[in-house]
Amino acid sequence: MNITKLTNAVSLKRQLEGGNEEQLKTVRQVLQDVRENGNAALRKYSEMWDGISLDSFRVTPEEIEAAVQNFDPQLKVDLEEAAANIRYYHEAQKRDDYKLPLDNGSWLAQRIIPLDAVGLYVPGGLAAYPSSVLMNVIPAQVAGVERIVITSPAGRDGKLPDAVLVAASILGVDEIYKVGGAQAIAALAYGTESIAPVDKITGPGNIFVALAKREVFGEVAIDMIAGPSEIAVLADETAYADEVAADLLSQAEHDALACAVLITTSERLAQDVALEVEKQLSELPKEGIARKSIENFGQIYVAENMEQAIDAVNSLAPEHLEIVTTNAEEDALKVRHAGAIFIGRYSSEPVGDYFAGTNHVLPTNSTARFASGLNVDDFIKKTNVVYYTEKTWEENAPKIARLARMEGLEGHARAVESRGWTKGDK
Amino acid sequence: MNITKLTNAVSLKRQLEGGNEEQLKTVRQVLQDVRENGNAALRKYSEMWDGISLDSFRVTPEEIEAAVQNFDPQLKVDLEEAAANIRYYHEAQKRDDYKLPLDNGSWLAQRIIPLDAVGLYVPGGLAAYPSSVLMNVIPAQVAGVERIVITSPAGRDGKLPDAVLVAASILGVDEIYKVGGAQAIAALAYGTESIAPVDKITGPGNIFVALAKREVFGEVAIDMIAGPSEIAVLADETAYADEVAADLLSQAEHDALACAVLITTSERLAQDVALEVEKQLSELPKEGIARKSIENFGQIYVAENMEQAIDAVNSLAPEHLEIVTTNAEEDALKVRHAGAIFIGRYSSEPVGDYFAGTNHVLPTNSTARFASGLNVDDFIKKTNVVYYTEKTWEENAPKIARLARMEGLEGHARAVESRGWTKGDK
Structure with missing residues (x-):
């Protein structure tokens, strides 16, 4: 995997297949x-x-x-x-x-x-x-x-x-x-x-x-139109290179367009993960797919400090984010944009794909900036209900009629005024 | 307004302008x-x-x-x-x-x-x-x-x-x-x-x-792409025809494509509302727009009973629904599909457009079957977080690896297995 010094905001964006x-x-x-x-x-x-x-x-x-x-x-x-x-x-x-x-x-x-x-x-x-x-x-x-x-x-x-x-x-x-x-x-x-x-x-x-x-x-x-899978791993020197590499490859094996990124404060980890990825790739049944993904979209960024690394994570807004750092739980609270976050060494991403209980249908291609994974809200709708008594109507009808007339909607004003005392006894 | 006996499910659907x-x-x-x-x-x-x-x-x-x-x-x-x-x-x-x-x-x-x-x-x-x-x-x-x-x-x-x-x-x-x-x-x-x-x-x-x-x-x-405004009024013999007519016109004045529908169990109310709409139309500043809307999309349905009337409401799934019936609050609970519901004589629809507090950005064109009005959820996103300890990982890793292999994803299985005891002391 290619190793770069982290300087600017990074981006996952790929030109995705929109059909012809x-x-x-x-x-x-x-x-x-x-x-x-x-x-x-x-x-x-x-x-x-x-x-x-x-x-x-x-x-x-x-x-x-x-x-x-x-x-x-x-x-x-x-x-x-x-x-x-x-x-x-x-x-x-x-x-x-x-x-x-x-x-x-x-x-x-x-x-x-x-x-x-x-x-x-x-x-x-x-x-x-x-x-x-x-x-x-x-x-x-x-x-x-x-x-x-x-x-x-x-x-x-x-x-x-x-x-x-x-x-x-x-x-x-x-x-x-x-x-x-x-x-x-x-x-x-x-x-x-x-x-x-x-x-x-x-x-x-x-x-x-x-x-x-x-x-x-x-x-x-x-639901959303899902793009190829993405994983970002945020790690410091306490992470194990073989574990990080295995987790990166778990998403790379999904799709040649999948994206696997390591952002780390440790130069040593960066080197070790690059070696481990190469080693594990050669033993993977889906080596072909995973290799294409790693070559085209795999990247290791070395950050100067954790703050810069977390900024990069937020600019990526990845579908899956693993945090394997000394203060992983605290670092997680600084992440604003990720579909799902996996905290600590034992929360390998496939844990969430299959078993932990969180949903694996997650926003890709940086849409975690504004979108959520599939959840119960996706299967309900909300209906507003208004009940006004005569007294409340009486108190507020003049205000509502004024606001409607300000917008040039006389019919709205008349509807509100059509009730009760405004037209005398019925 | 045209008066029809309610027989089948009714539909609001209009062919909406999609741009050329x-x-x-x-x-x-x-x-x-x-x-x-x-x-x-x-x-x-x-x-x-x-x-x-x-x-x-x-x-x-x-x-x-x-x-x-x-x-x-x-x-x-x-x-x-x-x-x-x-x-x-x-x-x-x-x-x-x-x-x-x-x-x-x-x-x-x-x-x-x-x-x-x-x-x-x-x-x-x-x-x-x-x-x-x-x-x-x-x-x-x-x-x-x-x-x-x-x-x-x-x-x-x-x-x-x-x-x-x-x-x-x-x-x-x-x-x-x-x-x-x-x-x-x-x-x-x-x-x-x-x-x-x-x-x-x-x-x-x-x-x-x-x-x-x-x-x-x-x-x-x-947000949603909003269509022209819609109102359905569900009413029985206790409703006042002039109020119902005014409320129907409040939405008709928005747009020649707006849709105003009365569904009632009272033949008398149907007749009276039709007369009132005609009378009020002629005095409305936006008569031109409102008349087109009423002529093209206005409709009065006379239902045999309240159950049939509520079924019709649910098949319409209107943006706005007013319920002016003897048991309005109970009847409202039987409505499954409406953007917003206004209960009782004093909850005229413009109350919600301007003032009551509910949102007036609502799903149109029967999308209330699956969509909600604008609300706070539209401005947040939800992030799943997983934290597994070593113990939990140890207990569940074999299951997760089996599930991954069943789906042919060996890389996922290996990622989960890459931790802890499976590779001996580190």
Whole structure:
């Protein structure tokens, strides 16, 4: 890894793949086709792109049961424990309505109402990602969403991976469809004869899925469009180089566009980590991907002091931040911009990817400046409620009418004045 | 107004103006120009489109002071009282960090961190909208945002309206720029020599502003793209027809595309409101706009019973909902989808537009199904924090490594296993 002396604000920003015109055209066609032709369009694209011919899209109870029977019991226990941890962390995000008394019996309130229905897209491909099922479904369940749908492309055998079905089964989600790609997003947004539409779509996907989510945004809600993974490690001379290197590589192995950065006050650590990364890279199954990531986006910065190092972290606003310093807990409080923070040597980033309980869907590409990881708030909405009594109205109507007239809105003023005494006895 | 028997689910959906290719092209040019040429580009567009030549963009303290001196003292008091009410309502939205203990001294936490800087766009044109300043700035202040910027196009006299400057002054906001249109959004997103960039842009604007906000979305956060105003009134035979009609017209006068709907269980009220709307329309200063709105999007539905009426409200998911029924408070609890709810005869909708304290920036076009009005959460972000002790790590590392390997991510497993006893004494 390249080592640089830290001088200016640093930046993670990469030019990310936004899709090209042709891809966008395809996506728009698919969306329109599903909107107009429903199931028939879904069938057509499943045959065309996934190479499978489906009579019905929904996974049957028997298929779920078979997946559970097939599955490694130890891994099932691990997933169950992870699910319990995730639920524990997210339960604390639940919020209550509030009601504020005003004078004369009037009040204002904010009601918290869960969304009616949400859809989770789970990508297909070579690996199965049950952790993604846990991280997306549990916050929605904690929020109180009644209908949770999963959709994912089936393999050539017409099946979904056991791990995905087991994760869904652990959470009690049984509305699962074998539909992938932009057509799945269309089905969730518009509905078809057999898939009722949802109010929000979450979950990662390939460029077609991402473009489709952008297109239906507004019609339904979507989560963020996630970029490639990022990790920054903030470390001083107390950190172990092999551990830091392993953690950097854990994110580099995700994607050739992933970004792994070390910011350290220790010149020695910088040197050692660079060597360790090289050594560990050569032994990594995903060496190809990880090496590209490290070569293109990997960087080690040597800071003059911790203050400068923390400034650099804040200008990065990384998705994941590990802090392995003498005063890690205090240093963490100085960080204003990071999706998730892992404090101390034993809080290796994958701890949060799978198990600790925090969400692993996090803001990338410096959007941690203004965005949050997926959480219970993403699955509720807030409604303002106003209750004015006659007395409160009487006291305030003249003020409200004046303010409305100042803005040239006479109809507003008249509406407020239309009540009670202003028009005599009724 | 047209009266229909309520049979099926009803819908507000209108085909909204999305801008055309040429407008989008212009906006993209402006954004790029400001990005590359900063102040020079701002000056160019101010001359070209606003017909003014500006040496400096920032409103001076003297200009603010002069506006305050010029301003009707009674209106200033009204604005101050409105600001206090809005602050009272939004203070209750503030949230605390939480920290959850785990076994063995480990913990998880969620930190709430305000955004560093936000920009509010205030539209220019014939009227001034100080209420918009209050509604956008106060939640940001309550959230703890340190830097709040206002930008608005100056009039031909090179000035901003007194009312806007007075509202800003009441709130203590003094970073105000005389820049409007897409170039203002560009300045807020990218910064120029004299305007530092912000993290989030809120506020309404014309089609160029809306398109520019969509374009910079991702680079910075934006609030929703607001559509034309909507009101639904749910009423039974106890409601007064003239009051209902006045409230319907208060939203119709906003925009020819605004939407005003009455859903009632009383055939008599339906008839009376239709007559009243016609009568009041003819006396309204903005009759032209309001009449178009009522003709195109106004509707009265007569429901068989309150249950059916409430179902219709939920399928509308209106921006504003008034409930004027015998059991209004109970009926309100059955509403799942509305931006804001106004309960009872004295809670006329403009009460919330100006004064009660709830926010008037609300989700339109049925997006209340999944979206909320502007609130303090829009100006903070949440950061997950994980702290694992050696003991917790030791207990859970094998599980985490198994889960990572199940997903084919060997690097993740190795990172977790790289600690402590797995590699012997260090």
